[in-house]
Amino acid sequence: xxxxxxxxxGLTKFGELWDKSFRQLITEAGSKAILDSGxxxxxxxxxxxxxxxxxxxxxxxxxxALVADASGFSHRHIPSTRVEGACASGSLAVREGFLSxxxxxxxxxxxxxxxKMNDVAGATATExxxxxxxxxxxxxxxxxxxxxxxxxxxxxxYEHGTTKKQxxxxxxxxxxxxxxxxxxxxxxxxxxxxxxxxSPVAYPLGLFDCSPVTDGAASIVLCAADKAxxxxxxxxxxxxxxxxxxxxxxxxxRDICTLDSTVYAAKxxxxxxxxxxxQIDVAEVHDCFTIAEICAIEDLxxxxxxxxxKAIENKITTLDGSLPVNTSGGLKSKGHPVGATGVAxxxxxxxQLRGEADxxxxxxxxxxxxxxxxxxxxxxxxxxxxxx
Amino acid sequence: xxxxxxxxxGLTKFGELWDKSFRQLITEAGSKAILDSGxxxxxxxxxxxxxxxxxxxxxxxxxxALVADASGFSHRHIPSTRVEGACASGSLAVREGFLSxxxxxxxxxxxxxxxKMNDVAGATATExxxxxxxxxxxxxxxxxxxxxxxxxxxxxxYEHGTTKKQxxxxxxxxxxxxxxxxxxxxxxxxxxxxxxxxSPVAYPLGLFDCSPVTDGAASIVLCAADKAxxxxxxxxxxxxxxxxxxxxxxxxxRDICTLDSTVYAAKxxxxxxxxxxxQIDVAEVHDCFTIAEICAIEDLxxxxxxxxxKAIENKITTLDGSLPVNTSGGLKSKGHPVGATGVAxxxxxxxQLRGEADxxxxxxxxxxxxxxxxxxxxxxxxxxxxxx
Numbered sequence: 001x002x003x004x005x006x007x008x009x010g011l012t013k014f015g016e017l018w019d020k021s022f023r024q025l026i027t028e029a030g031s032k033a034i035l036d037s038g039x040x041x042x043x044x045x046x047x048x049x050x051x052x053x054x055x056x057x058x059x060x061x062x063x064x065a066l067v068a069d070a071s072g073f074s075h076r077h078i079p080s081t082r083v084e085g086a087c088a089s090g091s092l093a094v095r096e097g098f099l100s101x102x103x104x105x106x107x108x109x110x111x112x113x114x115x116k117m118n119d120v121a122g123a124t125a126t127e128x129x130x131x132x133x134x135x136x137x138x139x140x141x142x143x144x145x146x147x148x149x150x151x152x153x154x155x156x157x158y159e160h161g162t163t164k165k166q167x168x169x170x171x172x173x174x175x176x177x178x179x180x181x182x183x184x185x186x187x188x189x190x191x192x193x194x195x196x197x198x199s200p201v202a203y204p205l206g207l208f209d210c211s212p213v214t215d216g217a218a219s220i221v222l223c224a225a226d227k228a229x230x231x232x233x234x235x236x237x238x239x240x241x242x243x244x245x246x247x248x249x250x251x252x253x254r255d256i257c258t259l260d261s262t263v264y265a266a267k268x269x270x271x272x273x274x275x276x277x278x279q280i281d282v283a284e285v286h287d288c289f290t291i292a293e294i295c296a297i298e299d300l301x302x303x304x305x306x307x308x309x310k311a312i313e314n315k316i317t318t319l320d321g322s323l324p325v326n327t328s329g330g331l332k333s334k335g336h337p338v339g340a341t342g343v344a345x346x347x348x349x350x351x352q353l354r355g356e357a358d359x360x361x362x363x364x365x366x367x368x369x370x371x372x373x374x375x376x377x378x379x380x381x382x383x384x385x386x387x388x
Numbered sequence: 389x390x391x392x393x394x395x396x397x398g399l400t401k402f403g404e405l406w407d408k409s410f411r412q413l414i415t416e417a418g419s420k421a422i423l424d425s426g427x428x429x430x431x432x433x434x435x436x437x438x439x440x441x442x443x444x445x446x447x448x449x450x451x452x453a454l455v456a457d458a459s460g461f462s463h464r465h466i467p468s469t470r471v472e473g474a475c476a477s478g479s480l481a482v483r484e485g486f487l488s489x490x491x492x493x494x495x496x497x498x499x500x501x502x503x504k505m506n507d508v509a510g511a512t513a514t515e516x517x518x519x520x521x522x523x524x525x526x527x528x529x530x531x532x533x534x535x536x537x538x539x540x541x542x543x544x545x546y547e548h549g550t551t552k553k554q555x556x557x558x559x560x561x562x563x564x565x566x567x568x569x570x571x572x573x574x575x576x577x578x579x580x581x582x583x584x585x586x587s588p589v590a591y592p593l594g595l596f597d598c599s600p601v602t603d604g605a606a607s608i609v610l611c612a613a614d615k616a617x618x619x620x621x622x623x624x625x626x627x628x629x630x631x632x633x634x635x636x637x638x639x640x641x642r643d644i645c646t647l648d649s650t651v652y653a654a655k656x657x658x659x660x661x662x663x664x665x666x667q668i669d670v671a672e673v674h675d676c677f678t679i680a681e682i683c684a685i686e687d688l689x690x691x692x693x694x695x696x697x698k699a700i701e702n703k704i705t706t707l708d709g710s711l712p713v714n715t716s717g718g719l720k721s722k723g724h725p726v727g728a729t730g731v732a733x734x735x736x737x738x739x740q741l742r743g744e745a746d747x748x749x750x751x752x753x754x755x756x757x758x759x760x761x762x763x764x765x766x767x768x769x770x771x772x773x774x775x776x
Contacts, residue, residue, distance in 0.1 A: 001492040001493065002491075023524075035556060043478075046631075053443050055443045055444045055516075056443045056444065056449075057443050057640050058523070059523060059527070060519055060527075061444075061474055061475040061516075061520050062472070062519070062520040062766060062767065063472075063634065064471065064472070064633070064767065065474075065633045065634070065762060065763065065766035065767045066766075068633040068635070069522075069637075069640075069766065073633070074633060074634055074635040074636075074640070074766075075650060076648060076650040077633055077634060078633060079632060080630035080633045080767070081471060081480050081483075081484070081631070082473060082474060083470070083471055084449060084450070084451075084452070084470045084472055085452050085453065085469060085470060086449055086450040087449060091443070091470050095469075096469070096471075096484055096487075099484075099487055099488050099491045099493055100425075100487050100491075102492070103389050103488075103491035103492075104389045104490070104491075105389065105485045105487055105490065127444075128449075131447055131448055131449040132449050133450075134457075135446070135447060135448045135455070136411075139447070139448075142617045161714065173662055204660040226432040243434075243467035243469070244465040244466070244467060245452070245453045245456040245461070245462060245465055245466060245467060245468045246453070246456070246457075247449065248453050248454050248462075249457075260465060261465060264465040282616075285758055290402040314568075355484075356765045373452060374450055375450055375453065378450060378462075379450065379452065379453045379468075380455035
C-alpha cells in the first residue's frame with residue numbers, strides 16, 4: 001500500500017446557515033482546501049463526498065456528481081463518489097479516498113463532507129437522524145438518538161459510577177475549546193451549573209449534553225505521500241486507518257457501555273500505525289452526546305473502561321492536560337453537520353500537527369487521532385495522523 | 389495495483405416483491421454469492437453496499453452497517469460501507485470493493501446492491517428517482533427521468549435519423565432475452581407493435597420504452613486474483629475499471645445525444661484492460677430507456693455515433709449477433725432495482741464468461757463489459773471482465 005498524506009484543509013463556519021445552500025457550502029470548503037494544498041484543478045484525479053441523508057434533508061441524491069459539477073470540474077469528467085455511514089459518512093469518504101490512492105489508482109483526491117440540516121424538507125432533523133438507527137427494532141418504536149445515548153449513560157452510571165456532573169464537565173471543556181475556534185457554532189463558555197440545570201432531553205442527558213443540529217462542510221486534499229512535497233512543505237501523513245461495524249440496534253450489543261466498533265477500528269489503526277494509545281498527543285473524538293466522549297476515551301484505550309468520567313474530572317483531556325481531546329470544541333460546541341464531521345476532525349488534527357491551531361494549539365503535537373461514529377456505534381472509523 | 393477477481397455471484401428474483409423486506413432481499417443475494425464463491429464468513433474482510441435512496445424508499449439510512457448486521461457478521465465487526473451514485477450505486481460499490489483489494493487493505497470483499505422501490509414511504513418512486521436529477525435546474529421544475537430521456541431521444545432522432553421503430557426494437561430484443569432469464573421481472577416476449585402502440589409516457593417514449601420500478605438485490609464476492617484459486621476454479625478477472633462524471637443537469641452538456649461520462653469511463657477501462665471495443669464479446673449496458681441503449685453502444689465505441697439505431701435494426705446486438713447486448717434482459721425486462729443494477733450486470737457477465745448462462749449463453753464469450761449510468765449521465769462506471 002502506498003503512503004498517503006493530507007496536503008490541504010478547508011472548513012466553512014458551522015452553524016444555522018439559512019442563507020447558504022448545499023452547493024455553496026461544499027464548494028466553499030473545497031476551494032479553501034484546494035487553495036491550501038497548492039494543487040490546481042487539473043491535478044485532481046477523483047473526489048469522495050460524505051453525506052448522511054441529502055435525500056431526506058434537501059431532497060437531492062447523487063451528490064457525488066453534484067459536487068464535481070458545482071465545483072466546475074464536470075468538463076474534466078473526474079470520478080466523484082458519495083459514501084454514507086450515518087454520522088461516520090465523512091470519515092468513510094476520507095477512508096475511501098485514502099484507499100484509492102493507496103491502491104495506485106489515484107495520486108490526488110479531494111474529499112468533502114457536508115450536511116445541510118436546518119432547512120429541512122418534509123421531516124424534522126431528529127426524525128431523519130433516527131434513520132441511522134435500526135428502523136425495525138428502534139425507530140419504528142419512537143427511539144431517537146438522545147434516547148439511545150441516554151440508555152448508554154444510565155448504564156454507564158450504574159456500572160461505573162459515572163456522574164451527571166462528569167458528563168457536564170465534558171460539555172464545559174468542549175465549549176471552552178470551541179470558544180477559541182472561529183469556525184465553531186457555539187463560542188460561549190458554559191458552566192457545570194448551566195449543564196446540570198438545563199432542560200432535560202432524555203434523562204440523564206439535558207440540552208447541553210447534546211450536540212446541535214448544524215449546517216456546514218469540510219474538505220481535505222489527499223495525495224500520494226511520495227508526491228506531496230511537490231505541492232506543500234507541510235504534509236501530514238495518515239499512518240493508520242481502521243473501520244469496524246457492530247449491530248445496528250443498541251440492545252443487541254454484548255455491553256452497551258462499550259462501542260466494540262471503536263475498539264476494533266482503533267486496534268486496526270494502532271496496528272497499522274505501529275503505535276500504542278499512549279503515543280497519541282491530541283484527539284478528536286465523536287462526542288455527539290457527552291456520554292459518547294466518555295465511552296470514546298475508554299474504548300480508544302486512553303483510559304481503562306469505567307474510568308472515563310474520572311479522567312474528565314481530573315482534567316486529563318483539557319487543552320493543557322496530558323491528552324487534549326476535542327480541541328476544536330468537538331461535535332458539542334463546534335457543531336455536528338453529520339456528513340461533514342469526520343472530515344472536519346481531520347481538518348482539526350491537521351491544524352494541530354502543523355502547529356496552526358492558534359489559541360487552542362497543543363504543544364509539541366506530533367501524532368493525532370480522529371474518531372468518528374455512525375449511529376449508536378454500528379459504524380466506527382479511526383484515523384491516525386503524523387506530522388512529517 | 390493488485391489484480392482482482394470475481395469468485396462468487398448471487399441474485400434474487402427481480403420484480404414487485406411485496407412479501408420480502410430489504411433485509412431479506414440483500415441477505416438472500418449475499419448468501420447465494422458467498423455459497424457460490426467457496427469462501428466462509430471468516431474469510432470476509434469488508435463489505436460494500438450500493439443503494440440509491442434507502443432513506444427515501446424505506447426510511448432507513450446507514451445500510452452498510454445494517455447489511456453486515458442482518459448477514460450475521462456484526463460479531464466479526466468487519467467494515468461495511470454504503471456507496472451512492474443514483475442508478476450507478478451498484479457499480480460504484482463494485483469499484484470501491486475492487487480498489488480496497490487492489491490497495492492491499494483487503495483480500496476478500498462481499499459487494500451488494502439493493503433497492504426496494506415498490507413499498508415506498510412518503511413519495512412515489514418517480515419522485516424519489518428524480519432526486520438523482522439536478523434539483524435546482526430540473527426536479528424543481530417537474531422534470532423526471534422519462535422526460536429527460538425523451539429529450540435525448542427527440543434530439544437523437546433529429547440529429548441521426550433514429551426512428552421510434554428502432555427504439556422499439558431495443559425493447560423487443562431485451563424482452564426476448566429476459567424471457568430466457570428466470571430472475572427477470574418480465575418474462576413475456578413483446579412485438580414492435582406492442583411497443584409502438586403502448587401508452588405514451590413522454591414522447592417518443594411509451595410504456596415499453598421504459599424500465600420498470602423493481603425490488604431486488606444482487607451480490608458478488610471479490611478476491612485478490614492471486615488468492616482466488618484457493619476458493620474457486622472459475623475466477624473471472626476484472627481487467628478494467630473506469631468511472632467518470634458529467635454535469636448533473638442535462639441542458640448543460642455539450643451534446644445531449646452523447647454521454648461523455650460513458651466515453652471517459654470506457655476510455656479509462658479499455659486503457660487499463662489494454663483492449664479495444666472490438667474485443668468485447670458480450671456487454672450489459674444501462675438501458676433505463678430504450679434510447680439509453682442506443683446511446684450506450686455508440687458511446688462505448690461499439691458503433692459510430694448516430695449508428696446505434698441502425699445497429700439495433702441490423703440485429704448486431706441480439707443473442708446471435710456479433711456483439712450481444714443485455715443478454716440478461718437488461719434493465720428493461722430483467723428490471724431495474726436501481727442500487728442493485730450495477731452489481732447484477734457483473735453477475736450476468738460473470739455467468740456468460742463462466743459459460744453458465746444457459747439458453748442465453750453467448751458462444752465463446754471470453755471478455756465482457758458492464759456499463760452502469762447514474763441519472764441522465766452525471767455518473768458512469770464501466771467494468772471489463774475476462775475469464776481466466
